[in-house]
Amino acid sequence: MLNIVIFGPPGSGKGTQSENLIKKYELEHISTGDLLRHEIETNTQLGALAKKHMDKGELVPDEVIIGMIDSFLDKNIGKVKGVIFDGFPRTVAQAEALKSLLSSYKTDVSVMLNLEVPDAELLTRLIERGKTSGRSDDNEETIKKRISVYNAQTKPVIDFYKKDGKLANIKGVGAIDAIFAEICKAVDAVK
Numbered sequence: 698m699l700n701i702v703i704f705g706p707p708g709s710g711k712g713t714q715s716e717n718l719i720k721k722y723e724l725e726h727i728s729t730g731d732l733l734r735h736e737i738e739t740n741t742q743l744g745a746l747a748k749k750h751m752d753k754g755e756l757v758p759d760e761v762i763i764g765m766i767d768s769f770l771d772k773n774i775g776k777v778k779g780v781i782f783d784g785f786p787r788t789v790a791q792a793e794a795l796k797s798l799l800s801s802y803k804t805d806v807s808v809m810l811n812l813e814v815p816d817a818e819l820l821t822r823l824i825e826r827g828k829t830s831g832r833s834d835d836n837e838e839t840i841k842k843r844i845s846v847y848n849a850q851t852k853p854v855i856d857f858y859k860k861d862g863k864l865a866n867i868k869g870v871g872a873i874d875a876i877f878a879e880i881c882k883a884v885d886a887v888k
């Protein structure tokens with residue numbers, strides 16, 4: 698399988714580049730943020746719990762997220778060529794859980810694409826996106842909190858994949874097509 702983790706701070710372009718990857722490599726896409734927003738829209742218990750964290754810019758507890766990934770893999774492995782994980786893993790505990798879940802299916806992460814974008818650029822992009830996204834967490838205060846949560850809790854995941862030999866750093870500033878070309882080089886190298 699071709700399993701790609703697309704990684705980077707909020708506003709780094711994970712969603713945009715995931716769409717490009719899905720088309721080119723015919724992969725199944727899982728965005729934990731989209732799944733959580735769907736839970737909120739459909740008024741589930743999980744959605745209510747998630748919303749409390751998301752509106753504050755904090756992470757949703759690991760066990761909730763890992764449970765979602767577990768059932769996603771259960772439904773999809775064996776039926777798809779590979780998976781793009783978007784917005785997951787966001788903690789080292791999640792990265793460890795993903796490794797062990799995938800190994801139970803005799804597979805692993807192929808590459809981790811780390812989109813690098815400076816904090817100041819993220820803030821500008823997300824404030825701009827907030828004007829049209831309708832997302833309750835795209836306001837300046839929550840955006841700043843999400844960036845600081847990223848730096849404190851999520852960044853260590855880079856080291857996890859570096860040690861695992863899966864890290865590919867991608868400069869996430871510039872034209873979307875040029876960034877995608879760099880991404881494709883990294884993916885083709887492990888394909």
Ligand code: ADP
Pocket residue numbers: 706707708729730731733750751752754755756757758762783784785786787788791834843
């Ligand atoms: P962004 O990358 O722009 O922050 P996401 O849609 O990926 O947007 O995530 C939105 C929010 O959903 C996060 O701030 C967090 O509260 C929650 N969330 C999404 N994925 C995870 C995850 N893997 N672990 C914990 N919380 C998550």
